[in-house]
Amino acid sequence: MKIIKLIIVILVGFFLVVLLYSNKKGDSKIPEVEPASTIVQKIEPEVISKQIQSGDSWDYTFAEDFEAQTKYGTGFWKTKQLQRGSMALVDDPQGSSNRTALFRAGNKSFKVGKAALIKKVDPITHGDELTVTARFYFPSESPLDSVILIDKECSICGLDTNPGMRLYVRDARLRLDPSKIGYKESINQNVEHKLELDRWHTVVWRSVLGTGSKGIDQVFVDGVMVIDSQHTNVITQEIADAYNLMLTGEYIDTVQIGITANSNSKTTELLVDDVLIQVK
Numbered sequence: 197m198k199i200i201k202l203i204i205v206i207l208v209g210f211f212l213v214v215l216l217y218s219n220k221k222g223d224s225k226i227p228e229v230e231p232a233s234t235i236v237q238k239i240e241p242e243v244i245s246k247q248i249q250s251g252d253s254w255d256y257t258f259a260e261d262f263e264a265q266t267k268y269g270t271g272f273w274k275t276k277q278l279q280r281g282s283m284a285l286v287d288d289p290q291g292s293s294n295r296t297a298l299f300r301a302g303n304k305s306f307k308v309g310k311a312a313l314i315k316k317v318d319p320i321t322h323g324d325e326l327t328v329t330a331r332f333y334f335p336s337e338s339p340l341d342s343v344i345l346i347d348k349e350c351s352i353c354g355l356d357t358n359p360g361m362r363l364y365v366r367d368a369r370l371r372l373d374p375s376k377i378g379y380k381e382s383i384n385q386n387v388e389h390k391l392e393l394d395r396w397h398t399v400v401w402r403s404v405l406g407t408g409s410k411g412i413d414q415v416f417v418d419g420v421m422v423i424d425s426q427h428t429n430v431i432t433q434e435i436a437d438a439y440n441l442m443l444t445g446e447y448i449d450t451v452q453i454g455i456t457a458n459s460n461s462k463t464t465e466l467l468v469d470d471v472l473i474q475v476k
Contacts, residue, residue, distance in 0.1 A: 258474075
């Protein structure tokens, strides 16, 4: 009987050990969790600018925050273009200690009004990238229409017209104008996103120079891509041949920013800040 009781105790102990081990093994499994929900966030202007600026190093970068007197010459702005226009450094209208550039261009009469800064870069051509970032502020009473903000053009291609692409405002929306390289149709926004008066807008215009699908233009407003287009965006000899013209090159070497042309019937004002010009 003692032997039988001993065997029973041993068996009970064995089953208890197995049971405890099974429970412990079950507790060690990876717990099931609910899948994470999809979070949709608005991309802030600073974030999209950093995304554009990241990656491979840039061959050239120029920055201007207008906190000090505007400089001209080697390494700085080439000049300013004023045609019935003016430029001055002023305080940020939103009340901060920030300084900005105020451009004022007269109405269109026999010529358009102009008030802009001009920056020279080393000539770039097919396959090269040029990105311009800046903040723009249209004060009250200024028209959000018929104002050209940025030009990317060529001053060394043999044509007096300085052929290139232009970014302009039409009915509070941004458009690209390829007319100076021989194309009549403007490139409109893919996404509805309107500019507003009395607030800062961050604009990023990225270009990869090329013909056909090799040419890329992307425009961001406040972190939203509003234009994403593939098209010819640099003057070519093929285009020039249609007008019996001879080019000396197919380049971009100049950036203009400000009010590069005002086609309105009234004077236009524009504040510009935090300009960044990058080439690779």
